[in-house]
Amino acid sequence: MTPPEPAGVVLRLDGIVKTFPGVRALDGVGLEVAAGEVHCLLGQNGAGKSTLIKVLSGVYRPDEGTVEWLGQEVSFSNPQAAMRAGIATIYQELDLVDDLSIAENIVLGHEPRRLGFVRRAATARAARTILGRLGHPELPAWRPVRALPAAGKQVVSMGRALSREARLIIMDEPSAVLAHDEVANLFRIIRELTAQGIAVIYISHRLEEIREIGDRVTVLKDGRTTAANLPARTTPTRELVSRMTGRTIEYVFPDRVESPTGEPLLRVDGLSRDGEFTDVSLTVAAGEIVGIAGLVGSGRSELLETIFGARRPDRGEVTMAGRRLPAGSVPAAVRAGLGMAPEERKTQALLLHEPIYRNITLATFARYATVGITRPGSEREAAERVAMLLDLRPRDVRPTVRTLSGGNQQKVVVGRWLVGERTRLLLLDEPTRGVDVGARAELYQVIRGLAARGVGILLVSSEVPEVLGLADRVLVMREGRVIHEAPAGSIDEHAVLDLIMAGSLMEEAAS
Amino acid sequence: MSTGTQAPGDTAAADAAPVAGPNWWRDEASEPIRRNLGLVGVLAALIVIGAVTRPDLYGDPAWVRNNIFTILMQASAIGVVTVGMTFVIIGGGIDLSVGAIMALAGVWATTQATQSFGAGGMIFAALTVGLAVGLINGVLISYGRLVPFIATLAMLVAARGLAAKISGKQTQVSSNLDINSIATDRILGVPVLVIILGLVVAAGWVLLNRTTFGRRTVAVGGNPEAARLAGINVRLHTLRLYALSGLCCGIAAIMLTSQATSAQAAMANLYELDAIAAAIIGGTLLSGGRGTIIGALFGVVVFSTITNLFAINGLTTEDQNMVKGGIIVAAVLVQQFRLKSVTQFLSRTRANT
Numbered sequence: 001m002t003p004p005e006p007a008g009v010v011l012r013l014d015g016i017v018k019t020f021p022g023v024r025a026l027d028g029v030g031l032e033v034a035a036g037e038v039h040c041l042l043g044q045n046g047a048g049k050s051t052l053i054k055v056l057s058g059v060y061r062p063d064e065g066t067v068e069w070l071g072q073e074v075s076f077s078n079p080q081a082a083m084r085a086g087i088a089t090i091y092q093e094l095d096l097v098d099d100l101s102i103a104e105n106i107v108l109g110h111e112p113r114r115l116g117f118v119r120r121a122a123t124a125r126a127a128r129t130i131l132g133r134l135g136h137p138e139l140p141a142w143r144p145v146r147a148l149p150a151a152g153k154q155v156v157s158m159g160r161a162l163s164r165e166a167r168l169i170i171m172d173e174p175s176a177v178l179a180h181d182e183v184a185n186l187f188r189i190i191r192e193l194t195a196q197g198i199a200v201i202y203i204s205h206r207l208e209e210i211r212e213i214g215d216r217v218t219v220l221k222d223g224r225t226t227a228a229n230l231p232a233r234t235t236p237t238r239e240l241v242s243r244m245t246g247r248t249i250e251y252v253f254p255d256r257v258e259s260p261t262g263e264p265l266l267r268v269d270g271l272s273r274d275g276e277f278t279d280v281s282l283t284v285a286a287g288e289i290v291g292i293a294g295l296v297g298s299g300r301s302e303l304l305e306t307i308f309g310a311r312r313p314d315r316g317e318v319t320m321a322g323r324r325l326p327a328g329s330v331p332a333a334v335r336a337g338l339g340m341a342p343e344e345r346k347t348q349a350l351l352l353h354e355p356i357y358r359n360i361t362l363a364t365f366a367r368y369a370t371v372g373i374t375r376p377g378s379e380r381e382a383a384e385r386v387a388m389l390l391d392l393r394p395r396d397v398r399p400t401v402r403t404l405s406g407g408n409q410q411k412v413v414v415g416r417w418l419v420g421e422r423t424r425l426l427l428l429d430e431p432t433r434g435v436d437v438g439a440r441a442e443l444y445q446v447i448r449g450l451a452a453r454g455v456g457i458l459l460v461s462s463e464v465p466e467v468l469g470l471a472d473r474v475l476v477m478r479e480g481r482v483i484h485e486a487p488a489g490s491i492d493e494h495a496v497l498d499l500i501m502a503g504s505l506m507e508e509a510a511s
Numbered sequence: 512m513s514t515g516t517q518a519p520g521d522t523a524a525a526d527a528a529p530v531a532g533p534n535w536w537r538d539e540a541s542e543p544i545r546r547n548l549g550l551v552g553v554l555a556a557l558i559v560i561g562a563v564t565r566p567d568l569y570g571d572p573a574w575v576r577n578n579i580f581t582i583l584m585q586a587s588a589i590g591v592v593t594v595g596m597t598f599v600i601i602g603g604g605i606d607l608s609v610g611a612i613m614a615l616a617g618v619w620a621t622t623q624a625t626q627s628f629g630a631g632g633m634i635f636a637a638l639t640v641g642l643a644v645g646l647i648n649g650v651l652i653s654y655g656r657l658v659p660f661i662a663t664l665a666m667l668v669a670a671r672g673l674a675a676k677i678s679g680k681q682t683q684v685s686s687n688l689d690i691n692s693i694a695t696d697r698i699l700g701v702p703v704l705v706i707i708l709g710l711v712v713a714a715g716w717v718l719l720n721r722t723t724f725g726r727r728t729v730a731v732g733g734n735p736e737a738a739r740l741a742g743i744n745v746r747l748h749t750l751r752l753y754a755l756s757g758l759c760c761g762i763a764a765i766m767l768t769s770q771a772t773s774a775q776a777a778m779a780n781l782y783e784l785d786a787i788a789a790a791i792i793g794g795t796l797l798s799g800g801r802g803t804i805i806g807a808l809f810g811v812v813v814f815s816t817i818t819n820l821f822a823i824n825g826l827t828t829e830d831q832n833m834v835k836g837g838i839i840v841a842a843v844l845v846q847q848f849r850l851k852s853v854t855q856f857l858s859r860t861r862a863n864t
Contacts, residue, residue: 310740334742342740349740351733353801358726363741365726372722416741 008035010199011056011087011168016065018051018223023436025051026062027223033168038190038200040210040232043220044244044497045462049203052220053170056201057089058082070167088161089170092177094153096145096160103127103141106159130159133196134189151182158189169193170201175209176295187213205295207237207501219243237498245464245493253469254448262286265456266338266425268307271316276302277480280316284425284456289447291471291488292460293496299480300460301343304427307458308340309333320425334363337424339417341410341431343460349413350401357383357397359412364419386415390446407439414446425456432466444470464496476500546794549845550809557816565823578819580702584694586815587704588613588763588770589785590808593793594715595759596786597807601719602752603732603799604659608648608666609760610782611674616640616764617774618674621683630689637768638761644670645757649750663753667783675776682775685768693769704766711762715804728752733800788835789814792842813838 011033018026026048033039043049054060056067058076066073069085076082079089096105103123104111112122127141136155139148145156154174161169171190175183190200190213204210210217214232218225219240226243264283271280277299284290294300305311307318312328319325320336342348350359360383361368368379383397390411392404401412410431417423431447432440447470451457461467467474468488476484476499484491484499562569569575592609599606619625620637628635644666651662685691696703719725727748730738739745763782768774789810795802814835821831 308740330739331742331744340740347734348736349734350737351730351800353733354729362730362737362743366723369723372724373717374721374723374726376721 012068037215040214047220048223086167088166098146150177267319289457291467294477339423340427343429352402407435587708588766590811591763593786595756601802607663610779611667611670612760613764613779615670615674621774641757641761645754649753653746653750
């Protein structure tokens with residue numbers, strides 16, 4: 001099957017390489033986008049999609065390779081330069097000023113003005129024209145953006161791109177924040193844009209969307225283009241998925257030991273939080289690793305935080321070793337033997353300016369105190385034992401934690417719950433995010449080692465191979481529900497990806 | 512699937528981050544020590560200016576010894592308040608009501624009814640009022656979820672209002688000789704006020720550096736989410752911080768009352784600004800998570816040395832306030848310069864070598 005000939009190529013990337021310390025995020029990516037088409041970018045987390053977007057939008061400069069825009073080789077030194085050239089990016093976290101009006105947001109940065117005064121009438125006119133082009137003339141130009149729902153904000157964001165006369169709009173998972181009927185509206189807008197000759201790069205994990213809106217698909221894996229310009233509607237799902245899977249990054253998983261079959265240590269019954277996740281029930285036994293696969297926004301992080309008491313559930317309960325945990329109390333969860341390594345290391349877990357050892361003992365320093373007076377010596381010794389156990393490098397625990405690499409910082413976050421060996425169940429949220437390959441393998445060893453010593457582990461990751469390689473049992477989450485559960489040996493990457501992206505096995509199971 | 516036993520490739524890459532070798536003391540952990548050295552330098556410069564402008568006074572050792580105590584006594588009440596303020600700021604908050612709490616505690620302790628209970632009753636009243644108002648601040652902020660700035664600003668207005676109502680806008684003279692003698696007595700040649708300051712600073716240092724309370728303070732201010740997810744009760748701790756600040760105000764109210772042998776609703780005016788300024792130039796991060804008690808003490812002493820310098824040279828408080836403003840700006844500029852430029856410069860050069 002030959003891909004359709006592009007009408008007029010506006011963007012051509014060739015051999016783009018971008019490296020970060022320890023990671024080769026892009027390793028020779030090629031991409032070709034034609035005017036008026038919706039070009040879908042497909043790839044697993046870590047495949048290099050976000051880095052590619054940032055190269056295109058002028059946030060990063062590529063180390064090697066060429067970017068050809070409208071027939072000329074370009075190199076954008078900053079996002080403003082890319083925007084001036086006609087490339088606009090709509091990120092998931094929309095960069096709107098909440099307290100300005102719709103019109104002001106649309107013309108932000110190039111307001112119509114005279115003698116330094118903004119011309120309000122001209123601003124409103126410009127905004128109304130653009131909202132009309134987007135098929136939303138009903139949006140009140142002077143309403144503050146804050147009052148709009150996510151879908152409305154997205155329209156404003158696209159309006160800003162149009163007001164800059166963008167000829168290519170990059171949309172990073174635009175449907176992730178939208179309800180079902182809002183997606184239909186988004187697609188209508190995209191069709192109107194492409195009818196005007198604007199090219200769209202569309203990123204989504206949902207295959208059914210790609211089928212509906214996409215013209216061509218380019219697939220990324222390990223920072224390389226594994227397939228270019230496949231027809232979006234007719235390429236079989238199996239082919240798309242196979243181009244994304246079988247990642248070659250060395251994932252070295254320790255050998256699996258015998259799966260434990262003990263009594264459940266942690267039991268979650270019908271746990272729900274409105275708008276986040278619904279009716280989740282699961283169990284984890286001592287020494288068992290249970291993995292949750294799912295996309296960002298599938299409710300997995302919220303689920304973990306609720307189990308840990310950091311959020312209060314609307315319904316359902318959590319039982320630890322037969323005793324019900326009080327809702328919404330982290331101290332109670334910690335006393336019951338739970339520990340959690342949250343998703344965002346820097347904002348949720350570390351005191352970056354504090355010494356390493358104080359970060360390791362953040363949850364336990366009170367145990368190394370007599371009537372409130374700390375004993376820094378014994379506390380540091382305890383931290384050093386953990387540092388030894390996790391092979392923290394450098395071994396000195398006195399410098400501030402920010403001097404450590406990402407992988408070693410993550411060891412500190414996990415190690416926090418190993419001090420004194422009181423943690424019986426560890427909740428790990430994206431334990432290897434931002435961690436390079438070597439340190440990943442070490443973290444896997446640590447996680448398996450903990451399980452071997454009888455610690456139950458509930459792991460969340462967007463990287464399917466990680467879940468499959470580590471877990472004894474796999475749960476798949478989609479849109480806040482657990483849609484599938486299987487022993488790790490009986491399910492493969494294809495099946496999991498299929499479930500995450502399309503939910504097809506769920507329909508089979510239901511019928 | 513990718514399960515295997517072979518060792519991962521080269522894990523040395525994991526340690527590409529700047530390695531803290533024998534130079535770990537150059538790291539931020541020792542930043543406060545270096546900043547305190549900077550404040551010692553400022554203090555030395557102020558003394559040199561004093562010696563140059565008034566060689567007649569500085570030539571007299573007896574005067575110099577006495578002047579040191581004068582400076583420290585002047586710093587004593589505000590120093591005690593600054594210790595409490597430093598805890599609140601490290602914990603990620605701010606207390607604008609300290610001056611007002613002092614006024615309320617001072618007025619409450621000097622009503623005729625309270626004075627009839629003697630010195631013990633007056634001290635008890637001042638400490639209880641300070642603690643109680645601090646607790647109200649804490650409850651409003653922790654459990655009422657008010658922004659600290661707003662809650663304590665409201666308390667600033669309300670507490671001074673209540674103080675004015677209780678005192679009937681009159682100056683209440685303290686006729687208790689035990690209270691009044693706090694400002695004049697000396698123990699082993701050291702003024703009692705200076706001893707109280709020393710004790711509060713020492714207690715504050717131990718509390719911040721050697722107790723679980725101090726560790727929680729740093730955690731709550733440095734990263735409240737991390738503290739919460741580590742099982743620390745962030746709200747309860749925040750409440751305690753404001754109570755501590757209130758208690759310090761109660762102590763300071765007695766000190767100031769004894770110095771003036773009276774109390775009134777307008778006393779300790781603008782102390783909140785002096786205390787915040789002293790904490791900040793002492794190296795406390797306004798955004799929380801970092802700060803030192805010793806630095807805050809230096810901050811207070813630098814300010815009272817400037818006051819002293821202007822007084823012995825016969826200059827006005829107007830001039831003095833302008834210089835104080837300049838010093839606050841300069842100190843914060845120096846901090847930013849240190850933190851951003853120098854550490855970045857160092858890490859760059861270290862990475863290059």
